Amino acid sequence: MTKIxxxxxxxxxxxxxxxxxDGRIIIDGKSIPIHKSYLSLISPVFLAMFTHDTIEAKTxxxxxxxxxxxxxxxxxxxxxxxxxxxxxxxxxxGVLRFADKYGILPIRKRLAEYFERTxxxxxxxxxxxxxYEFSEKNLxxxxxxxxxxxxxxxxTPDFTQLPQNVMMEVITEASKLNDDELPAPYLFRxxxxxxxxxxxxxxxxxxxxxMFCCNYNLCQSCERRGVHGxxxxxxxxxxxxxGGTLADAFSPxxxxxxx
Numbered sequence: 638m639t640k641i642x643x644x645x646x647x648x649x650x651x652x653x654x655x656x657x658x659d660g661r662i663i664i665d666g667k668s669i670p671i672h673k674s675y676l677s678l679i680s681p682v683f684l685a686m687f688t689h690d691t692i693e694a695k696t697x698x699x700x701x702x703x704x705x706x707x708x709x710x711x712x713x714x715x716x717x718x719x720x721x722x723x724x725x726x727x728x729x730x731g732v733l734r735f736a737d738k739y740g741i742l743p744i745r746k747r748l749a750e751y752f753e754r755t756x757x758x759x760x761x762x763x764x765x766x767x768x769y770e771f772s773e774k775n776l777x778x779x780x781x782x783x784x785x786x787x788x789x790x791x792x793t794p795d796f797t798q799l800p801q802n803v804m805m806e807v808i809t810e811a812s813k814l815n816d817d818e819l820p821a822p823y824l825f826r827x828x829x830x831x832x833x834x835x836x837x838x839x840x841x842x843x844x845x846x847x848m849f850c851c852n853y854n855l856c857q858s859c860e861r862r863g864v865h866g867x868x869x870x871x872x873x874x875x876x877x878x879x880g881g882t883l884a885d886a887f888s889p890x891x892x893x894x895x896x
Contacts, residue, residue, distance in 0.1 A: 660673040843857045843860075
């Protein structure tokens with residue numbers, strides 16, 4: 638079936654010489670030209686500004702103080718159909734915050750889903766802060782799962798910059814998780830390592846390695862049943878956490894330092 642791509646809004650507008658802008662967003666003395674009727678169509682906040690007895694409706698000017706010029710310009714360009722190319726996670730979060738504040742739901746939904754798919758060590762703290770600031774439950778869950786899988790992240794300076802209540806909730810909720818509650822794609826495969834009790838090969842999820850016996854390993858299920866309970870077991874979530882245990886990462890002493 639033939640598919641002919643649609644034109645981006647900005648191309649259609651730019652092709653009409655008579656379609657001049659009739660408003661502008663002002664940030665730090667710089668201005669972003671806009672079409673009031675178009676922004677009113679996609680944003681209930683802009684609609685209220687331009688259709689009621691407001692300064693914005695009378696002057697056509699919207700003064701913004703809580704976003705950088707670059708973030709607002711990128712967000713407006715995206716609203717007009719221009720692609721988000723070569724943007725950092727921090728810049729994309731700025732666009733997401735803009736879409737959230739001005740009620741541009743399709744953009745908010747698309748970027749939130751993007752961050753759910755692309756969580757990594759560099760952006761997880763910023764996304765966590767956003768998810769709690771704007772009560773994005775799905776993102777919160779993804780972030781908590783991520784901290785569970787990579788507990789070393791709670792020891793980083795960036796984590797301590799999160800609001801105290803957010804740090805406490807992340808640590809508390811992540812400490813409650815176990816591998817049975819994570820989606821299958823999140824379970825780490827311990828290649829060439831088998832469970833010495835049930836024979837699972839490779840071990841999927843958390844691996845428990847005996848600190849005394851030579852090359853003795855258990856899967857999560859067998860360890861939970863108390864197999865080999867006579868020795869201390871090192872809890873290994875993935876290849877990046879072999880130097881420590883998840884239990885240590887979420888120990889009671891660590892919980893107290895955030896209280």
